[in-house]
Amino acid sequence: MGKRRKRRKPIIRRAPRTLPKVFQCPNCGMKTLTIDFDKNTKKAIIRCGSCKLYAELEVPTAHHEVDVYAKFLDLFFEGKLEYTFLEGEESEAKEESSESTME
Numbered sequence: 772m773g774k775r776r777k778r779r780k781p782i783i784r785r786a787p788r789t790l791p792k793v794f795q796c797p798n799c800g801m802k803t804l805t806i807d808f809d810k811n812t813k814k815a816i817i818r819c820g821s822c823k824l825y826a827e828l829e830v831p832t833a834h835h836e837v838d839v840y841a842k843f844l845d846l847f848f849e850g851k852l853e854y855t856f857l858e859g860e861e862s863e864a865k866e867e868s869s870e871s872t873m874e
């Protein structure tokens with residue numbers, strides 16, 4: 772009778788628009804950094820769920836999270852980023868590593 776064919780169903784895993792929304796925090800190294808956009812102020816709100824780092828960044832509205840993250844990292848490592856810590860009861864993250872900063 773009929774030939775039996777194994778039907779191959781290629782499983783294409785396409786994550787539907789799942790851009791990474793959680794990033795690695797440059798301060799504590801945990802992957803708990805989130806970026807939100809405030810449409811009113813046109814600012815990106817950067818928050819870390821671990822060390823409670825909080826920063827605001829003015830960004831063009833066309834920016835995506837990854838772009839903001841890149842900019843955020845640049846500023847952070849250049850020491851130009853203004854940030855604070857929310858609920859900073861434990862001030863463990865107070866290590867000022869003064870690496871060779873050429874200015």
Ligand SMILES: [Zn+2]
Nearest residue numbers: 796799819822
């Ligand atoms: Zn952190």
